Amino acid sequence: MSAELNLPAQQPRQASMAKFLKSHMRDYGMLISLLAIVAFFQYVTDGTLLQPLNLTNLVLQNSYIVIMALGMLLVIVAGHIDLSVGSIVGFIGALAAILMVQFHWHFIPTAIVSLIAGAAIGAAQGYWVAYFRIPSFIVTLAGMLVFRGLSLALLAGQSVGPFPVEFQRLSSGFIPDFFGTTGFHTTTLVLCLLTPAILIGFSIAARIRRHRFAIEQEPLVLFLLKSAGLFAVVAYVGWLLSTYKGLPNVLIIMALLIGVYAFVTRDTTIGRRIYALGGNEKAAKLSGIDTRRLSFYTFVNMGVLAALAGLIFAARLNTATPKAGVSFELDVIAACFIGGASASGGVGRVTGAVIGAFIMGVMNNGMSILGIGIDWQQVIKGLVLLAAVCFDVYNKGKA
Amino acid sequence: MDSILEMRGITKTFPGVKALDNVNLSVREGEIHALIGENGAGKSTLMKVLSGVYPHGTYEGEIRFRGQPVAFRGIADSEKLGIIIIHQELALVPLLSITENLFLGNEQAKRGRIDWVAATARARELLRMVGLTDSPETLITDIGVGKQQLVEIAKALSKQVKLLILDEPTASLNESDSDALLALLLRFKEQGISSILISHKLNEIAKVADRVTILRDGTTVETLDCHDAPISQDRIIKGMVGRDLADRYPRRTSNPGDILFEVKGWNADHPIHTGRRVVKDIDLHVRRGEVVGIAGLMGAGRTEFAMSLFGRSYGRNIRGKAFLGGREIDVSTIRRAMDNGLAYATEDRKHYGLVLDNDIRHNVTLANLDGVAKRGVIHHEREIEVANDFRRRLRIRCSDVFQQTVNLSGGNQQKVVLSKWLFADPQVLILDEPTRGIDVGAKYEIYTIVNQLVAEGRGVILISSELPELLGVADRIYVMNEGALVAEMPAAEASQEKIMHAIMSSASKATAARAAVAAAARESLQ
Numbered sequence: 026m027s028a029e030l031n032l033p034a035q036q037p038r039q040a041s042m043a044k045f046l047k048s049h050m051r052d053y054g055m056l057i058s059l060l061a062i063v064a065f066f067q068y069v070t071d072g073t074l075l076q077p078l079n080l081t082n083l084v085l086q087n088s089y090i091v092i093m094a095l096g097m098l099l100v101i102v103a104g105h106i107d108l109s110v111g112s113i114v115g116f117i118g119a120l121a122a123i124l125m126v127q128f129h130w131h132f133i134p135t136a137i138v139s140l141i142a143g144a145a146i147g148a149a150q151g152y153w154v155a156y157f158r159i160p161s162f163i164v165t166l167a168g169m170l171v172f173r174g175l176s177l178a179l180l181a182g183q184s185v186g187p188f189p190v191e192f193q194r195l196s197s198g199f200i201p202d203f204f205g206t207t208g209f210h211t212t213t214l215v216l217c218l219l220t221p222a223i224l225i226g227f228s229i230a231a232r233i234r235r236h237r238f239a240i241e242q243e244p245l246v247l248f249l250l251k252s253a254g255l256f257a258v259v260a261y262v263g264w265l266l267s268t269y270k271g272l273p274n275v276l277i278i279m280a281l282l283i284g285v286y287a288f289v290t291r292d293t294t295i296g297r298r299i300y301a302l303g304g305n306e307k308a309a310k311l312s313g314i315d316t317r318r319l320s321f322y323t324f325v326n327m328g329v330l331a332a333l334a335g336l337i338f339a340a341r342l343n344t345a346t347p348k349a350g351v352s353f354e355l356d357v358i359a360a361c362f363i364g365g366a367s368a369s370g371g372v373g374r375v376t377g378a379v380i381g382a383f384i385m386g387v388m389n390n391g392m393s394i395l396g397i398g399i400d401w402q403q404v405i406k407g408l409v410l411l412a413a414v415c416f417d418v419y420n421k422g423k424a
Numbered sequence: 425m426d427s428i429l430e431m432r433g434i435t436k437t438f439p440g441v442k443a444l445d446n447v448n449l450s451v452r453e454g455e456i457h458a459l460i461g462e463n464g465a466g467k468s469t470l471m472k473v474l475s476g477v478y479p480h481g482t483y484e485g486e487i488r489f490r491g492q493p494v495a496f497r498g499i500a501d502s503e504k505l506g507i508i509i510i511h512q513e514l515a516l517v518p519l520l521s522i523t524e525n526l527f528l529g530n531e532q533a534k535r536g537r538i539d540w541v542a543a544t545a546r547a548r549e550l551l552r553m554v555g556l557t558d559s560p561e562t563l564i565t566d567i568g569v570g571k572q573q574l575v576e577i578a579k580a581l582s583k584q585v586k587l588l589i590l591d592e593p594t595a596s597l598n599e600s601d602s603d604a605l606l607a608l609l610l611r612f613k614e615q616g617i618s619s620i621l622i623s624h625k626l627n628e629i630a631k632v633a634d635r636v637t638i639l640r641d642g643t644t645v646e647t648l649d650c651h652d653a654p655i656s657q658d659r660i661i662k663g664m665v666g667r668d669l670a671d672r673y674p675r676r677t678s679n680p681g682d683i684l685f686e687v688k689g690w691n692a693d694h695p696i697h698t699g700r701r702v703v704k705d706i707d708l709h710v711r712r713g714e715v716v717g718i719a720g721l722m723g724a725g726r727t728e729f730a731m732s733l734f735g736r737s738y739g740r741n742i743r744g745k746a747f748l749g750g751r752e753i754d755v756s757t758i759r760r761a762m763d764n765g766l767a768y769a770t771e772d773r774k775h776y777g778l779v780l781d782n783d784i785r786h787n788v789t790l791a792n793l794d795g796v797a798k799r800g801v802i803h804h805e806r807e808i809e810v811a812n813d814f815r816r817r818l819r820i821r822c823s824d825v826f827q828q829t830v831n832l833s834g835g836n837q838q839k840v841v842l843s844k845w846l847f848a849d850p851q852v853l854i855l856d857e858p859t860r861g862i863d864v865g866a867k868y869e870i871y872t873i874v875n876q877l878v879a880e881g882r883g884v885i886l887i888s889s890e891l892p893e894l895l896g897v898a899d900r901i902y903v904m905n906e907g908a909l910v911a912e913m914p915a916a917e918a919s920q921e922k923i924m925h926a927i928m929s930s931a932s933k934a935t936a937a938r939a940a941v942a943a944a945a946r947e948s949l950q
Contacts, residue, residue, distance in 0.1 A: 238805040241824065293800050294793040301790055304779035311737060311776050312791040312844065313762045371781050 042244045055380045066391030073394050077269035087386035088275040089334035094360040095286040096330035098378040099323045101361050104303040104370030105161035109168030110331040114350030115176040117335030122185040122345030132192035140332050147328020155320035177347045186344030196340035198274045210271030217263020221256045287375040303370030363413040428453045428618050434485035443469045445642045456619045458629040461639035467622050475509045476502040506586030510576045518565040523547040526579050550578040570601030589620045606632050626657045638663040665920035673896030676875040681712030684883045685852040690744030692732035703729045704908040710883035717898030718887045719923050725907035726887045730854045734768035735761040765851030769841050777841040780830035785811035787840050791848040814843035835866025854885040891920040905930045
């Protein structure tokens with residue numbers, strides 16, 4: 026009896042592995058590419074890539090790109106683009122430097138003012154895009170010039186620094202170790218074991234709920250493989266980092282932000298509305314969604330994240346230079362597109378953009394270790410971007 | 425008289441629909457042949473077969489042009505023989521000059537270099553032939569629709585036209601422009617150019633046509649010779665609409681209650697052409713449990729009215745009042761209109777109705793996300809339940825609710841749009857051409873849904889160009905023409921003939937009024 030009753034409920038969940046893999050090829054493909062790229066560079070650099078010191082550097086170097094990619098993903102999903110983020114990084118860095126170095130502000134009010142300034146810049150640009158329907162490409166191209174110019178003006182063409190030590194910690198600091206073991210950062214390892222365990226716990230809960238509602242889901246084998254993989258990777262990274270200085274502060278900020286944005290895009294009405302707006306603005310509007318306000322806020326959000334990235338970058342260099350952030354926008358946008366976002370809007374995922382950013386980051390880092398010149402690095406990165414998007418288009422055509 | 429064109433036994437099927445069924449059309453050398461029929465009767469499809477838009481092999485039947493059998497692979501082939509079609513939506517590039525448009529794709533060039541002097545001279549000559557005195561340098565965007573139409577015809581002349589096909593050429597023209605155009609057709613006739621004229625305006629047809637072929641439901645009804653005996657409008661209307669209504673509409677005992685929704689003095693202007701009123705003084709009401717139909721030809725302003733009402737999503741300078749249950753409601757934004765119980769399901773489901781890249785589930789909940797969310801966080805399982813529920817109730821045919829809507833058939837897409845609005849739980853649902861382009865079975869199911877809605881005490885406004893549908897589904901019918909409501913009748917007393925008469929007589933009245941104004945203007949000038 027119970028077997029009979031269960032049968033129809035089982036039906037939808039029994040989607041074959043092949044079918045599931047095919048429809049989620051992109052997601053797995055991204056992850057596998059990243060792992061393959063890491064393995065490749067680990068091999069050709071004779072293990073330098075995953076040395077604790079280098080791994081820490083890798084995180085520090087890419088944190089601001091990842092953080093901006095979160096905002097850029099929303100902008101791109103909404104059907105826009107933001108070319109000004111690199112200049113905002115430079116401008117906010119300059120602003121913070123002036124406040125802290127020349128006016129001797131404490132770093133907390135400086136950070137608050139900087140983030141508000143970022144929001145204001147995003148609002149100023151979003152206003153023209155959302156309410157005046159000026160193409161975002163043009164508005165943010167203008168912003169790119171304006172804020173690059175303003176950072177030059179603020180700094181009077183000079184580098185300004187150094188910063189107070191507390192501010193530098195934003196980028197170069199590590200979380201404290203509560204266990205007090207010497208030579209090994211136990212807190213880091215504990216966090217890196219707990220976090221994946223909690224995440225896996227959540228997904229098991231979700232699986233059970235989906236099972237109860239008889240909703241199709243990832244085949245069990247894949248789920249187990251993925252969970253084991255996630256646990257292994259995070260635990261391994263945690264182990265590596267604990268043998269050095271532990272988790273960088275900025276990694277914590279980044280991880281929290283990734284979690285928040287993944288949640289917002291997947292599980293909230295706001296996230297859903299942004300996808301609808303990018304997928305079909307007219308239909309979204311006729312469904313009662315305030316598309317203009319939504320576009321506006323994606324830019325405000327982008328401005329805040331770019332400001333945060335600006336602070337982190339300045340803290341990392343311990344100086345604000347007029348050149349800070351030049352061409353960051355290209356890395357950020359490339360990360361989103363490599364991560365599967367569609368240039369026409371409506372499609373893209375936070376995890377994709379993060380993986381995209383790390384693919385770029387690992388390649389940058391690995392090629393630098395190998396001593397490949399910046400010239401060829403750019404060529405290779407360009408080709409990878411093109412290949413990733415070609416793969417998308419090919420995939421879509423086949424589906 | 426010899427035939428210039430013979431189309432015999434043309435049959436064209438689209439997936440699930442037979443658009444043309446054994447249609448015959450014969451056009452004589454040097455005549456003006458009118459082609460008429462209701463929306464969806466197959467006129468445009470037939471002309472697309474003729475001009476090669478649907479290439480040889482995608483249809484059955486034979487086409488002979490000047491006695492020779494022809495097999496067009498594309499428009500270029502038919503144009504080479506001098507068959508030129510001018511579509512209702514003009515194919516001109518607005519920001520290019522008249523000359524540039526005239527020779528687009530056919531530039532007056534030697535070895536890739538355009539000879540502008542020769543082109544301009546030839547353009548001036550062509551413009552003279554159609555009676556235009558504007559400079560060939562003028563940009564298309566700077567001349568009116570009437571003149572644009574003439575430029576299209578001049579373009580046809582430049583291609584050595586033998587058979588000119590005009591698809592509702594006067595639909596957007598005013599009286600004097602229409603007259604000029606018809607006079608031009610008569611002049612061409614003297615020069616031996618044959619024309620096929622597709623038109624809804626029977627008075628125009630009476631003025632210029634030599635013969636009339638009537639299409640209905642994809643078949644040829646008859647061909648009438650206007651010279652044998654003067655043809656009355658009644659005669660043509662009867663030919664256009666004479667079909668049975670047997671059991672294509674689910675039965676419903678209509679039991680309208682008190683007035684649920686009312687619109688008073690609704691006006692709206694064209695969004696771009698400032699001051700051009702497209703919705704004029706609409707007064708309308710809907711009772712509880714009532715289906716109210718709005719009949720009218722394409723371009724009558726029905727969609728414009730509905731969209732201007734639904735949160736001002738069309739037009740500007742919108743004036744008027746809306747009432748729900750006797751209380752005035754605010755419909756100034758889409759959100760407010762929805763919160764006040766209105767919903768509008770668009771006629772253009774691909775562009776305005778669905779997020780095609782998204783799956784059924786996301787589309788169904790789009791207009792009422794809060795219905796599956798708590799404090800802004802979506803409850804995914806609840807959302808899937810809702811989608812599955814509508815899938816069952818509306819019999820949406822799909823593999824599961826995670827299927828992208830772009831892969832659904834038209835009828836199923838329409839059901840997703842309906843699901844979206846049903847989930848928003850409106851008091852009054854405006855359905856704009858809900859059955860356009862979908863098959864008979866799906867139509868029946870959609871009528872059933874409409875019946876369920878009114879049985880729950882809601883009101884439905886049904887905009888449709890298919891008169892039988894209005895007669896079969898609505899309780900009461902408003903007739904709209906040129907932006908105004910021109911008649912109102914209970915469906916029981918209505919007939920297709922009555923509705924067509926209401927449209928035609930209002931059109932001729934409006935035409936007469938315009939003529940009077942024009943005459944007065946001329947007099948005052950003299």
